[in-house]
Amino acid sequence: MSEMEDLCVTACTRCPALVDSRSRIVNGTGPEDADLLFVGEGPGANEDAEGEPFVGRSGTVLDDGLRDVGLARADVRITNCVRCRPPENRDPTGEELEHCRGYLETEIDRLDPEVIVTLGKVPSEHLLERSVAVTNEAGTLEDVRIGGEPRRLLICVHPAATLYDRSQKETFTAALERAAELAGVGEGGSGQTRLDGF
Numbered sequence: 001m002s003e004m005e006d007l008c009v010t011a012c013t014r015c016p017a018l019v020d021s022r023s024r025i026v027n028g029t030g031p032e033d034a035d036l037l038f039v040g041e042g043p044g045a046n047e048d049a050e051g052e053p054f055v056g057r058s059g060t061v062l063d064d065g066l067r068d069v070g071l072a073r074a075d076v077r078i079t080n081c082v083r084c085r086p087p088e089n090r091d092p093t094g095e096e097l098e099h100c101r102g103y104l105e106t107e108i109d110r111l112d113p114e115v116i117v118t119l120g121k122v123p124s125e126h127l128l129e130r131s132v133a134v135t136n137e138a139g140t141l142e143d144v145r146i147g148g149e150p151r152r153l154l155i156c157v158h159p160a161a162t163l164y165d166r167s168q169k170e171t172f173t174a175a176l177e178r179a180a181e182l183a184g185v186g187e188g189g190s191g192q193t194r195l196d197g198f
């Protein structure tokens, strides 16, 4: 079995409600040695249909945001706190988050990323194990132990937040810029292209 296959959960029945609502398990995507790991909440309808995280409207916002800081989707790894779509797009319960925790910790251990970027309240609170006021705390870097290992975690608003509230777009882009800078990838700077001035 290759390392990537090893990172893919192919069968799991720990959460009865999610087993009922999912049509498939949605595993993380992207290089297994990526410097940046983005962690969302859980698959929505589009992700459940396509089998890949962040492929709906939120995914378009994420892809655009990455491009704005000189990164492509293929440069980063993207995963979720839970790998099965919750019914009616509700938040995953504490129990469901715990059931999926081991898969996420294995993914984090294998990647050993420079920075973990949490997209929204659920992943921020899950990995920091405290309440998080995401809008206020977006762009904040924290040292945290995950599975006993020290990790750097950057809080970011969920991409969908920029769709409901345009003022969150700047917060979102600034956090991505900081993430790229910290990981030493992309442009990690002003967001201007290298062709500016030509």
Ligand code: URA
Residues within 6 Å of the ligand: 040, 041, 042, 043, 044, 047, 052, 053, 054, 055, 058, 059, 080
């Ligand atoms: N929102 C998430 O948190 N994760 C996805 O994969 C898609 C939307």
